[in-house]
Amino acid sequence: MGDHVHVRLSQGLSVSADGELIEHSRCRCGATFTKVFEADGGEPERRPGS
């Protein structure tokens, strides 16, 4: 569908056996996403500046 921009709607969180926090999300188009926050990684998203 062209340049469809997925909208990640949170479906909840789970924790893996390794202690990683896993965020599940999905778009209205049916695409699914998982985002893993490593247990020892600290802040998963760091934006430089400002």
Ligand SMILES: [Zn+2]
């Ligand atoms: Zn989508």
